[in-house]
Amino acid sequence: MQRFIDPEVEGYAERYTPKGPELLDELEKETIATMELPQMLSGHLSGRFLKMLCLINQPKTILEIGTYVGYSALCMAETLPEDGRLITCDINETYTKLAKKYFAKSPHGHKIELKMGPAVDTINALDCEIDLAFIDADKESYKQNYELVLTKLKRGGIIAIDNCLWSGRVVRPSSEEDLAIHELNELIQRDERVENVIVTVRDGINVVCKK
Numbered sequence: 001m002q003r004f005i006d007p008e009v010e011g012y013a014e015r016y017t018p019k020g021p022e023l024l025d026e027l028e029k030e031t032i033a034t035m036e037l038p039q040m041l042s043g044h045l046s047g048r049f050l051k052m053l054c055l056i057n058q059p060k061t062i063l064e065i066g067t068y069v070g071y072s073a074l075c076m077a078e079t080l081p082e083d084g085r086l087i088t089c090d091i092n093e094t095y096t097k098l099a100k101k102y103f104a105k106s107p108h109g110h111k112i113e114l115k116m117g118p119a120v121d122t123i124n125a126l127d128c129e130i131d132l133a134f135i136d137a138d139k140e141s142y143k144q145n146y147e148l149v150l151t152k153l154k155r156g157g158i159i160a161i162d163n164c165l166w167s168g169r170v171v172r173p174s175s176e177e178d179l180a181i182h183e184l185n186e187l188i189q190r191d192e193r194v195e196n197v198i199v200t201v202r203d204g205i206n207v208v209c210k211k
């Protein structure tokens with residue numbers, strides 16, 4: 001993944017952003033050592049950014065699309081009150097086996113509900129409105145996931161969409177994934193139901209607020 005910020009400057013940002021719980025470092029190390037595609041884990045700066053969105057928005061119900069090994073879910077769950085819920089979904093049993101191990105070790109893991117199966121099924125089956133969502137699964141489904149999540153989101157709620165700069169490929173999209181992300185960024189900019197800002201943290205996070 002291409003980094004947009006000068007590595008030295010990014011290192012500075014990392015140093016002056018608080019570290020997360022040690023358990024997250026342990027999870028990151030085990031992911032790098034044992035899992036395929038460890039770059040899918042959101043990591044320190046994105047993880048703390050997601051936590052910051054939650055501190056500002058104070059969600060009681062969070063939806064995550066794309067669990068992988070549970071890193072981002074654990075970051076957001078840190079902020080949830082005891083009666084808060086984070087519903088996260090994935091289709092891959094190998095990745096989520098590691099997520100379950102770390103949810104069990106975390107003091108916040110009991111607030112996380114893992115649903116196995118395609119995101120569309122989890123969103124359609126939701127029995128409540130949500131305050132905040134993080135969309136971070138297959139890029140071809142981004143538009144569909146965005147539209148569905150928006151119908152379940154409260155006014156003033158936030159959707160954070162990861163990889164919205166896609167290593168810069170959105171500037172000159174050529175593959176289906178490039179186009180899917182670019183078209184969603186375009187749709188969001190025209191969408192009068194929301195206000196948004198693309199934040200250039202890591203691979204870009206499109207932060208969308210429902211009016």
Ligand SMILES: C[S@@+](CC[C@H](N)C(=O)[O-])C[C@H]1O[C@@H](n2cnc3c(N)ncnc32)[C@H](O)[C@@H]1O
Nearest residue numbers: 040041042066068071072090092118119137138
């Ligand atoms: C980029 S990773 C998620 C990373 C995680 N959110 C984090 O930041 O640490 C994307 C995940 O989406 C999952 N995924 C792909 N297609 C999916 C679908 N249709 N429904 C739910 N999850 C899906 C993949 O199995 C993978 O674990």
